[in-house]
Amino acid sequence: MSTSADAVPPAPSLPLLELRRLSVHYGSVAALCRVSVTLPAGEITCVLGENGSGKSTLVAVLSGLRPHDEGQLLLSGEPVRFRSPLQARSAGIATVWQDLAVAPLLSIWRNFFLGAEPTRGVWPLRRLDVDRARETTVRALARVGVTQVDPDQPASTLQAGARQSLAVARALHFGARALVVDEPTAPLTVAQQTLLLQAIVEARTQGLAVVLVTNNPRYAHLVGDRFLLLAHGAVAGCLTRDDVDAADLMRLMAGGEEFSALTAALTALHSELGDR
């Protein structure tokens, strides 16, 4: 599975994305605290951590939703600071959002290009290139296996799985260099999970830097090349596939200090639990 990554000799070139002592504060609370990590091209980096550990903030920084406060974000070695998701997208970093970012009342092709619509004509008469947008949408959806779709339908008429495919197809279309996947919170069927994994693996094959944010260590170990563990907004560990197996990951995820603290508290209250 990791042969494609192994086949490439350790490149002397710069990693596609790099965070250097990057911090983000919400008021006095540090959502990310001096996080340093490299996200190389052609590798899948899984970000694991509990709720509130800073995963969502990391996604927000990479996708341009929330500019970082301190430290550096390097894109191919160049420091960047995205002020808008549009800037991140035009730099080739596309995101599959946790809520999929699909507007239910808008048609499928309007959803596909929302925020980055193709236009023609000069300013006062600049208008949407509707035909091109429709065609591109149909083609991109076919690429992720959704056919027989009228791009003029509102997105609310799509099945939940097809809606996720729309979000994935959009990210694959706009993500020329990096793909950030914040694992959807909505429960996925096996077929939908497979689709998401296929898209992620395909993106790696094409040489994109892939960031997969997930709560599920098994899922992460299946595709991940590297694993970034976050706790309280700081890096708790950065491991490669050779370092850990799925059980280790699971233990690292679940066996954090909270779990030990909980166990201690429960044992103190119910001493019989300690014998288990």
Place this chain on the structure above:
Amino acid sequence: MIAEGPPTFGAVSVGAPGDRGLLARALDRPSLPALVGLVVVVLFFGLEAPGLLSAGGAAGVLDVAASLGIGAVAVALLLVAGQFDLSIGVVAVAGSLLSAVLIGLAGWPTWPALAASLAASLAVGVVNGVLVVNTGLPSFLVTIATFLILQGTALAGFEAVAGSTQVTGLDQAAGWRSAAAVFGSSAEIAGGRFQVSVLWWVAAAALASWALWRTKFGNAVFASGGARTAARELGVPVRRTTITLFCLTATAGWLIGTLALLRLESVLVTNAGLGTGIDYIVVAVIGGCLLTGGYGSAAGAAIGALLYAVARQGIVLAGWDPRWFQALLGGLLLVALLANGVVRRRLKAVPRS
């Protein structure tokens, strides 16, 4: 279904997702209920008051519809973006009062005075927009506040400056004739006197409709109202779009006031009343806008204005007590709200996976 070979790639689907007949497609058009309502009202009052269908009657209807429709089209865009503006009626009054003071008392030429009052109206729009996007307060309340401030300031300020409740003799000012040709002229067609405001109304509806469906701005308007989080995540400029829309409604208010000023050649201090602000919203809702945002059309709002005008003039021409109009409008609004509720349920219904 008859099998016609393998489905061709990219063809409009006829299968399960495409099981959408003519009715379903028609129901997707937000302006449909207003169009049906218009036909019903025209038929009803056409029989009840045949004068309505004469050239003179039509001119009267279009005159009412034009002034209301200009505001309703702008308000419809704002409603699609999920915001309200109740201050548009008072911007119309305050804008024309300011123009009148500058022309009649300060002796400004007409065009600079109109430009100045347009700039002042835009300032009101910017204040409304910035307050709404920066504080996150409901625009309903923010614009009630600006409505009250503007109403009090404009009326009291005008009387303090002018010393009376009226300014006349504006038509002596430089440039008045050319401005009156643009904003206040009328034409006699087949025995009915049609105002130029009708052209402004049609132009406003056409432009707004085009912008809504065929430009990036329109997409941003839909997304800002229907899915604000998604819009933010995809980098749609929600704040800029919202402020622009408040400027548009303020411009519409200014246009309504200017059309009245240039036609009447005088201005009278009147209480705009919150009712006018609500009328625009009522008309936009009758035209198919959802109060929750994300859905609606400018053409629908224009048709809604026509429906409103036909009902109002029809009641007058039929010799009924004009107060029946309010009851009728309320009934129309209720029907529109119920129809829109059906539309929303249809659109928001999530198919089971």
